[in-house]
Amino acid sequence: MEKELRLMKGNEAVAEAAIRAGADGYFGYPITPQSEILEYLMEASPWKTTGMVVLQAESEVAAINMVYGGAACGKKVMTTSSSPGISLKQEGISYIAGSELPCLIVNVVRGGPGLGTIQPSQSDYFQAVKGGGHGDYHLIVLAPASVQEMADFVGLGFDLAFKYRNPVMILSDGAIGQMMEKVWLGPQKERSKTVPEWATTGKPPTRERNIITSLDLDPARQEVFVRKLVAKYDEIREKEVRCEEFQCDDAEYLLVAYGTSARVCQKSVQLGRAGGLKVGLLRPITLFPFPLKQINKLADRVKIILSVEMSAGQMIEDVQLAVNGKVPVYHFGRMGGMIPSPDEVLEHLKSKIIGG
């Protein structure tokens, strides 16, 4: 199978990309707005073709722990959910991070808190980027802004997860998950036959037994382990920052936005420029690691920075850290499942910030 152009929902693209990336297992539980992923996989029945295991678990809690079990066997495994379900998975995610297991988690975010709404939101930023579960750990967080990136980040996510033995989250939202766009799908990859040296697959006489655990009652040893994690996160910060600049070269006003908000802001920039306003956009693609240096550098050239999010203001804290007081940083947000329009963002920038 060669590269193929298809018209798909973001959720479907994740499912198809997982099969094509040679994933070994998917464990999920239905929740709106991402149930198409499990539905697509059950219909595609990849266990008949690639041998990929697909299972509808009894709960999100069970699903993430299935991911733990599969990942600990060295397999390429994943789960997907939406905000309330991702909250349920946080315990398992902490154990996965604490056991240094690679896996892929997709959050098709909906508005919260609580049951909230089923409409798109970006209000899980803190949960994804700052921890979510207990303990000192980080996920690598990828923020797709198109159906194409929903597909591409599956393979990228698995690669990063195995490179660093760390869980990777694709932080999407209900808009990217539900909207249809054309998407280039990569060729079918073979499922990996290599078994990582740390995987639990049955102890042969040729090696010591492998134990996958996050437990160490000796605080001195546990501290050594956390320091090892910290070093890993530092390496990730150094090497894995991804972001995209749009019309930033001569910008006086900088928008910072990811995912659906970035799509909206791209149009705001075009509208602003058509009206003579020198606006640019920086789109973080990785939310952890966050493009601190890139934003800090832009802060030397722009007058004002506006963090645009579908939340009450979460990413703005990282933008402020990046800017470090060089220029004023403002927030514009819609909440509860509302998506801002490009005009609305531009109008806010012009009247409330520049004019205000």
Add this chain to the structure above:
Amino acid sequence: MAEATGIKDIIKPENLAYKRTKIMTDNILHYCPGCGHGTVHRILAEIIEEEGLQSETIAVCPVGCSVFFYHYLDIDCQEAAHGRAPALATAIKRLLPEKFVFTYQGDGDLAAIGTSETIHACNRGENFLIIFINNGIYGMTGGQMAPTTIPGMRSSTSPYGRDVKLMGNPLKMTDIVATLPGTYYVTRQSVHTPANVRRTKKAMRKAVHYQKLNKGTCFVEIVSNCPSGWKMTPVQANKWLEENMLPFYPLGDLKVPEDEAAQKPVNPEKND
């Protein structure tokens, strides 16, 4: 006396009725004196050695007194979050269907926080073995009431005895899973006397054998003691177990396979 005979005179091949299994590591067991965990660990280790399963086995450990199960058996192990062992085992077995996978869980882990994972794994008929140690108490956290604490039984959170009107009834998980179509072999045993240890080993060997048939979940409950949590000597605890636990949790098979595959003798040359 000992000096007179000398230890070398005693350690002769003909006197060695009980040898060490190489599947047990040299780590010193952390369990309290008289606890049943060590006995069950040993039974499992012996069977894994005797059946040549070391390279095929992946164990999933619980949260509870046996959280450090993986220190004691020389096999690949995964440590699960509290109650989630059957979810891990589900994925392991589905991704590595040729392997022998088992979970080792206590009553708090399996019958309280992990009830959902246990029932659903058994109901799907996942092809792994669940070993359920039921001593009616939370040992690791210091002797609190468990879902399996029997009526009237004292614990640190039922200091006047379990009042079922106030605290609810004990849950007979083994009876529940025996009713599910996904289970293949369900049995309840104990290790409080040498005869029961032998019966448990026999049941466990059967369960391991049945597991290889991939015909559903095998479930072995072991009614065990907790001298520290029960505030008794090991001898008193075993007596109390026999007089109080066993009438409530009667020993024996709850579900035996009836199909042809199960009728073949299980390693007849093995003499447990």
